[in-house]
Amino acid sequence: MVDKLHEYEGLMGRIHGVRDAIRERWSVWKEWKNSLNLDQGLEGLRHHLRGPPKLERTLDDYSHIYRKKTRAELVRVSAAVMGIEFSYAAETAFVSPTLLKIGVDHQHMTLVWALSPLVGFFVTPILGSMSDRCRLKYGRRRPFILLLALGVLIGLILVPNGEHVGYLFGDMPFRTNETIPLGHRTTAKLPEEVTLESVERASSHSWGIFFTILGTVLLDFDADACQSPARAYLLDVTVPEDHAKGLSTFTIMAGLGGFMGYGLGGINWDATSLGIMLGGHVHATFTLITIIFIVCVICTITSFKEIPLQLLERDQYRQMNEPKALEEVQGTEKQDERDKIIPDESKTYGALNTEHETDSLQTETQLSDHSEEPISEGSHVNYGFDDIESEANHKATLKEYLLSIVYMPRSLRQVCLTNLFCWMAHVCYSLYFTDFVGEAVFGGNPRAPADTDERELYEEGVRFGCWGMSMYSLSCSCYSLIIERLIQRFRARKVYIYGLLFYSVGMLLMALTKHPVGVIIFSWAAGVMYSTLFTMPYLLIAHYHASSTFALTTEGNAVSGGFVRGLGTDVAIVSSMVFLAQFLLSCCLGTIVSFTGTTAAVIYVASILALCGAASATRIMYLDL
16 A cells, blocks of 8 residues: 555655654654653663563463464474484484494494483483473473483583593503504504504593493483473464474474584584684584574573463363352353353363363363354463363372373374384484495495595595485475475375385385485485474374364264373373384394494385384374364
């Protein structure tokens, strides 16, 4: 309208418009200046400049929870996973080569990867249950994000510096007077009369290996575990209509983090002044990633204020007793008015979804009503607490949440099984990929002496593998941009199954070709898998909680309620499959590589496991997705 008017008025019209805008700003400034209370001095001026507190910073106003979020806001909420993927990129690209270089063989290296999942498989669901019952004033998810981010930070410091810390604790690089190289610490060639075996016997890296493994365990466990509260936080602060968009944004940020993280690893920092200043290729990569990780976590935890659990329970008690009071005062003919008091959004952020046995009408409305009803002023998200038995103000205990880990409905068990196969297929690629490229594709040897052709080929392969993993992360972001539309057009079932089949075929072709071009091209299939892993299971869980439906009757009708389930708990349970997958693979992949004599075996295993995941995905309960 204004542009049309300017077309008719020409340049003079635009000048008058600018003049009016300046006048308006001048009058606003004069009004603000006249309202200054100079009698109170600097303190009064400071309060005036601060202005009234924002609504979102007041104690009882959490209106930001109920509104739809913009893409920029979802990006900020998801920033933490970008930092996590930066860290994960450094871990997957450099931990295996680092362990091999300081003297850990293939079979024992794979066992190192079993330590973190052994802890994470049991601890992560418990942390999820604790987050559902966290009573800190800062919320339920953000304290756990901070705690686990601290573990990631310690791991990022220890992994590249573990060998040097070992020297401080008494490790001896060598016990002879000869200048003998070992691994990546020196660049001189071995004397002809000295063998590599004699060097290994002459040196001691026990403390260095210990601190490197400790950093690996902390980095691996905390990076994977931190994703659960970060994802639950995203689902908590968004309305159901934003869940698919939010999860796709979450995955896009993860893909971008991996893309840039692996890209940093693919740069030859030894040839740059910054790399020399920071201590070499590995140290430069980890230093930059550590800074980026800190910034990303800060962006997320300062994005949106969470509703403390005390307010959720207070709201639960109020909404549970208001209908009873209305029935006593107004009679049963006012039943419809009571339904309007309870906003539908209060049923969708699942911390609990239990059966209200005395009110069949409320059970029916859970299945049929949607979120078109406006939210009453002063209401809060109940995270599913509105369906508690009306006889008492029941509060779900930590014990009930822990029992929900063991006693799961069949729908969640099937999602967990599918996610287990998917993570096993992806872990084969992610944890051992750079080693596969360095040995099977480039023909290098990580145990060869420094400055030999085999050693240089291996290190070149590791750097090239970083670019391959960077391509997989980029494809993850690209696929995440369209996965929401694919689900809308083809439904979730087809998107889930065919995504896994696509990855299976890609890994098979990569293992068969063993060519650098194949490494780049077929790595894009891994991005489709990773996007599917980050989106589909959690979209299903959010949908189960939003509809309060975890089972179907034999006739195909939804069974609503009857389950004490927490959103944070269920997200953590499904996420913990990565630990079980990593533990199982760590126990057997070393033996498989030793038996076959090639690291290409792990890529063949990835293809087979993805096929099993596609078969399992056919049995998932998709409801109306």
